[in-house]
Amino acid sequence: MREGIGRLTLILGAVMALGPLAMDMYLPALPTLQAEFSTSAARVQQTVSAYLFGMALGQLVFGPLADRFGRKPPLLVGLGLFTVATVGCALAAGLESFIALRFAQALGGSSGMVVIRAIIRDRFDAVQSARVLSLMMLVMGAAPILAPLAGGWLVASASWHWVFWLLAAYALFCVAVVFFFLDETHPEHARTPSLPRALVGAFPLLADRRFVGPALVFMSAFGAFFAYLAAAPFVFIQLFRIPAERFGWYFGANALGFIVMSQLNRRLVTGRGPRRVLGWGAVVLAAASALLLLTALTRIGGFAGIFVPLFFAVASLGLIASNASAVAMAPFGDRAGGAASLLGGSQALFGVLASAAVGWVSASGATAMAAVIAACAALCLASYVLLVRTDRRHA
Numbered sequence: 001m002r003e004g005i006g007r008l009t010l011i012l013g014a015v016m017a018l019g020p021l022a023m024d025m026y027l028p029a030l031p032t033l034q035a036e037f038s039t040s041a042a043r044v045q046q047t048v049s050a051y052l053f054g055m056a057l058g059q060l061v062f063g064p065l066a067d068r069f070g071r072k073p074p075l076l077v078g079l080g081l082f083t084v085a086t087v088g089c090a091l092a093a094g095l096e097s098f099i100a101l102r103f104a105q106a107l108g109g110s111s112g113m114v115v116i117r118a119i120i121r122d123r124f125d126a127v128q129s130a131r132v133l134s135l136m137m138l139v140m141g142a143a144p145i146l147a148p149l150a151g152g153w154l155v156a157s158a159s160w161h162w163v164f165w166l167l168a169a170y171a172l173f174c175v176a177v178v179f180f181f182l183d184e185t186h187p188e189h190a191r192t193p194s195l196p197r198a199l200v201g202a203f204p205l206l207a208d209r210r211f212v213g214p215a216l217v218f219m220s221a222f223g224a225f226f227a228y229l230a231a232a233p234f235v236f237i238q239l240f241r242i243p244a245e246r247f248g249w250y251f252g253a254n255a256l257g258f259i260v261m262s263q264l265n266r267r268l269v270t271g272r273g274p275r276r277v278l279g280w281g282a283v284v285l286a287a288a289s290a291l292l293l294l295t296a297l298t299r300i301g302g303f304a305g306i307f308v309p310l311f312f313a314v315a316s317l318g319l320i321a322s323n324a325s326a327v328a329m330a331p332f333g334d335r336a337g338g339a340a341s342l343l344g345g346s347q348a349l350f351g352v353l354a355s356a357a358v359g360w361v362s363a364s365g366a367t368a369m370a371a372v373i374a375a376c377a378a379l380c381l382a383s384y385v386l387l388v389r390t391d392r393r394h395a
Contacts, residue, residue, distance in 0.1 A: 011182050012119060013136040015075070015112045015174045018082065021147050022109055022167055023051060023229060027251070028152035028244045029160035030233045036160075037095040041234055042359040044095075047102050048230045049356050054103040056348030058110025063341020066115045067192045071122070071337075072184050076175065078111020083171040090164035110344065112174075117340035121329050122185035129329070130274040133322030134266040148248030156245045186337075205342055210331050213387030215343055217278065217380050218324035219350040221285055221317055224376035226351035228310060231358045231369035239365060240303045250307060254314040261318025274323035275388065281319025282384040288312035289370075289377035296370035306366050313373060320380075327388070350376075 034044045058078070065074040085105035092098040120129050154162045205211040236242040236250060261281075268277045292309035295301055301308075325343060332339040354372055361368035 007181075008123070009132060009135050011177055012116045014177060015079070016116050016136060018079075018167075018171060018174055019055070019109050019113050021170065022082075022086070022105060023048070024251070025147035025151040025167060026160065026163045027148055027229065027233050028237075028247045029155045029163060031237055031244065032155055032160055033095070033098075037098075039095055041238075045230050045355065045359055047095075047099055048226070049352050050099045050103045051106040052226060052348045052351040052355060054106030055110045055113065056345045056352060058107040059114040059341050059344035059348060061341070062111045063114045063118065063337040063339070063344070064192070065337075066118050066186065066340075067335065067337035070184050070186045070188070070191065071115050071119050072178065072182060075111050075115045075178055075182075078108045078115075079171060079175045079178065081105075081108030082111075083108070083168055083175065086164050086168040086171060090161045090168065106348075110348070114337070114340045114344045117325060117329065117344065118337040119185050121332075121340070125330070127269055127274065127326070130269045130322045130326040131266050133325060134262045134269075134318075136322075146252070148251040150248070152245040152248045203338075203342075205332065205335070205339060209387060211328050211339065211342070213383060214278070214324045214328035215346055216383035217282060217320065217388060218328065218343060219347045220376045220380040220383060221282070221320045221324070222347045223350040223354035224285065224289060224313060224373040224380070225317060227354040227358050227369060227372040227376065228314065230355035231366075231372075232310075235306065235366045235369055236303075240306075242303075254311050257311050257315030258318045261315045262322065263318075265319050265322060268319075269323065274326045277319055278323035278327060279384050279389055281316045281323065282381045284316035284319065285313055286377045286381040288316060289374040293367075293370040293374040296366040299365065306370075313377070 030041075030044050030047075033047070034041055037044070062074050062078055082105055085101050085108060088101040089098060089105060092101055120132055124132055150166070151163050154160070154166070232251065233247065236247055237244055242250065265277060268280075288309045288311075292306065292313065295305035295309060299305070328343055329339045354376055357372045358368050361371050363371065
């Protein structure tokens, strides 16, 4: 392999950041899109759900493709589709076409999320994977901090269209980096011999407790996160009157908590292992979500009463994301692409459900967001206690 671990991490982190960028940069524009397209907040939130749905379906496809054809070709195809769809988003004249293009954008962007996990599994064992994924969070974690700031500035000084022009330029940069600097990690002799076998080969994992337990922890934790993503612009900007250009500062502060916890995770897993630290993250998420629901129902503390629990809820993902992924994929090196596909696909599908559920809950203020986040956190903790912690074969 030409690239060292540091260089490989930078390359993979830069590409993996494309998904968060596409999600986070346009969040400050959601109220603007609601006004421009003369529609409801719930309808505009469907642009988030469409993106997550496309991300889910795409990951279910790109993982098996990566097992069959290697890692680089599917990744380049996906990044190309992402670029074309992003340009389409910038030129969209109506909400219906915008939603469809967001779906296509996510289909392409999903290639980075799933293929990169497979590349990491190709190169590292479970503990090393957790450490490398945590290090990558430092690279891609800058996206949730900088993206809403840039998006808010573009919305305030120009228009929401420029958010997608900037994303398209970054996607082209990622295509060039992957083409010229990323080595293939899945040799031909190790590839699944046929595409149908690759497509169905990972589904038996859904009956394997070693995979199902950490996958449930992973997807429910990110369900809480996606509920936050879908609702935060409206809660912050419309309910608490935070200016759109300042939204990114609060959103970025939460992302900073995630980054700090991810880097702390690199040290924690070395002596304690990813399984135990994963449990700590699930407990923090559950406690923060319970406090969030209490403050939303009672309205104690105003904006601070909502923001502080959200900070700790988002930060807890730094102990959950890399560890759940590493524990779920560790036993399945021969099906790394398929395992990554199921893991990412289930995460995104649950994100669709969670983000849509915010609109289904009939409640005032921040209660709908808090209720969905608390429900996801409860499922996360229960999955860890019942399916992961009690699996003594890998304690």
